[in-house]
Amino acid sequence: MDFSFGAEDDCFREEARAWLREHLAGEYAAAGGEPEVRRRWERELGADGWVGLGWRGEYGNRSASVTQQVVWAEEYARAQAPGRVGHIGENLLAPTLLAHGDAAQCERFLPAVARGEELWCQGYSEPDAGSDLAGIRTVAVRDPAHGTYRITGQKIWTSLARDADWCFVLARTDPDSQRHHGLSFLLVPMDQPGRIEVRPIRQMSGSAEFNEVFFDGAAARSEHLVGGPGNGWRVAMGLLALERGVSTLVQQIGFFEELDRVLRQGARTGALRDPVLCDRLVRQWAELHTMRWNALRTLGSSAGTAPGAPSVAKLLWGRWHQRLGELAMQVRGAAATAGPSDWSADSPYELDALQHLFLFTRADTIYGGSDEIQRGIIAERVLGLPKESRGCL
Incomplete structure (x- = not known):
C-alpha cells in the first residue's frame, strides 16, 4: 500500500511551513502559553483560514483534501505551535452540525468557529454515567412561552469548560424515557451567571484540565436543538465516531x-x-x-x-x-x-x-x-x- 503524498500535498506542505514560520513569533513562539494567548492564536489561525480544513469551504475556512489535512497536522506538530483550544468546536461540533444540523445552525455557529472567535466544550459524561453514556440524568424541560429548554443536572470531566463560550449538552428531554431513548443534543451558551457553575478538578499531576459543570435551569434556545427532539443518541454517537481519522x-x-x-x-x-x-x-x-x-x-x-x-x-x-x-x-x-x-x-x-x-x-x-x-x-x-x-x- 502506498502511503506517500502527492505533488499537490507537497505544495500545500510548503505553504503550511511558510505560514507557521512567519506567524510563530512573539507570544505565539511557545508551545504552551496562557489561555488568553492561545485564544488569540485561534483567531490568528482563523484569519487565514487554517481552522476547519475538513469542512465544506464556505464558512471562512480553506478547503483541503484529507491528505492535506494530515499534512497540516504534521507541520503544526513539528513547528511546536501552541496547543489548540478550539479543537472541540472545529473537530467535533462542526462535522456534527454538517451531518445533523440544519442550515440556520451551520450559518450561526460554523463561521464563528472558523474565525476562532467562539470556543466549545462537550457536556456528555456525568458522575454516574461516564462510559455508560445512556445512563445520563441531566434533564431539559421545554419552556414554550420563552422558546427555550431549561437544563438541570451535572456534567463532569469537561475539558476547556472554564474558557468555552458554548457547550453541546446531551440531556433527557422525555422524562418517561430510559437509556438511549428520549435524549436530545442541545447547544448551550456558557455565559449564564447563576445558572451555570464550572469547578476545576485538580488531578494528581497537579494540573486541572478537566472540570465539573453544574446546570441550574440554564437556557438553550429551541432552534439550537440539533437533529430533532429525542434524536440525541444518534447525534451523539455520530459525534463520537468523529474521534478517529x-x-x-x-x-x-x-x-x-x-x-x-x-x-x-x-x-x-x-x-x-x-x-x-x-x-x-x-x-x-x-x-x-x-x-x-x-x-x-x-x-x-x-x-x-x-x-x-x-x-x-x-x-x-x-x-x-x-x-x-x-x-x-x-x-x-x-x-x-x-x-x-x-x-x-x-x-x-x-x-x-x-x-x-x-x-x-x-x-x-x-x-x-x-x-x-x-x-x-x-x-x-x-x-x-x-x-x-x-x-x-
Missing part, C-alpha cells in the same frame, strides 16, 4: 514527539544499554508506526466506520500510551521519583514533562470510554456475543 493522526503525531523525548532521555541516562528496555522501546516504535499506517489506510474508506472500529483503535492507543508513560519512568531510573533539585517548601512542586506523561497516562484506559466498555462494544457489535446484563445481582 485525521484527529487520530494528530494525536499520533504527539505520541511520536513523546516517544522521541523518552528515547533521548534513555540515551542520556544510559538506559538504552539495557537490552530488555531497548527491546521494549523498539516495540513501542513499531506499534506506533503500525497504528499510523492503519489510520492512513482507513481515511476515506469504509473500514474506519465499521462497527467496533473506533473501539479497537481506542484499546490500541490507550494501552500503548500507558506503556510509554511507564517506560518514561524506567529510562529515568531513581531520579523519576524525585522533584527538581531546587525545590523547596516555599515554592510549588513542578513536574517535568516525563513525570507528567506518566501520571496523565494512568487515565488513558478510562477516559473516552473505559477499556471494559470498548471490549463490550466489540463483543456485542462485532462478534455478535450476547449483551451484558445491566441488572442488579
Whole structure:
C-alpha cells in the first residue's frame, strides 16, 4: 500500500511551513502559553483560514483534501505551535452540525468557529454515567412561552469548560424515557451567571484540565436543538465516531514527539544499554508506526466506520500510551521519583514533562470510554456475543 503524498500535498506542505514560520513569533513562539494567548492564536489561525480544513469551504475556512489535512497536522506538530483550544468546536461540533444540523445552525455557529472567535466544550459524561453514556440524568424541560429548554443536572470531566463560550449538552428531554431513548443534543451558551457553575478538578499531576459543570435551569434556545427532539443518541454517537481519522493522526503525531523525548532521555541516562528496555522501546516504535499506517489506510474508506472500529483503535492507543508513560519512568531510573533539585517548601512542586506523561497516562484506559466498555462494544457489535446484563445481582 502506498502511503506517500502527492505533488499537490507537497505544495500545500510548503505553504503550511511558510505560514507557521512567519506567524510563530512573539507570544505565539511557545508551545504552551496562557489561555488568553492561545485564544488569540485561534483567531490568528482563523484569519487565514487554517481552522476547519475538513469542512465544506464556505464558512471562512480553506478547503483541503484529507491528505492535506494530515499534512497540516504534521507541520503544526513539528513547528511546536501552541496547543489548540478550539479543537472541540472545529473537530467535533462542526462535522456534527454538517451531518445533523440544519442550515440556520451551520450559518450561526460554523463561521464563528472558523474565525476562532467562539470556543466549545462537550457536556456528555456525568458522575454516574461516564462510559455508560445512556445512563445520563441531566434533564431539559421545554419552556414554550420563552422558546427555550431549561437544563438541570451535572456534567463532569469537561475539558476547556472554564474558557468555552458554548457547550453541546446531551440531556433527557422525555422524562418517561430510559437509556438511549428520549435524549436530545442541545447547544448551550456558557455565559449564564447563576445558572451555570464550572469547578476545576485538580488531578494528581497537579494540573486541572478537566472540570465539573453544574446546570441550574440554564437556557438553550429551541432552534439550537440539533437533529430533532429525542434524536440525541444518534447525534451523539455520530459525534463520537468523529474521534478517529485525521484527529487520530494528530494525536499520533504527539505520541511520536513523546516517544522521541523518552528515547533521548534513555540515551542520556544510559538506559538504552539495557537490552530488555531497548527491546521494549523498539516495540513501542513499531506499534506506533503500525497504528499510523492503519489510520492512513482507513481515511476515506469504509473500514474506519465499521462497527467496533473506533473501539479497537481506542484499546490500541490507550494501552500503548500507558506503556510509554511507564517506560518514561524506567529510562529515568531513581531520579523519576524525585522533584527538581531546587525545590523547596516555599515554592510549588513542578513536574517535568516525563513525570507528567506518566501520571496523565494512568487515565488513558478510562477516559473516552473505559477499556471494559470498548471490549463490550466489540463483543456485542462485532462478534455478535450476547449483551451484558445491566441488572442488579
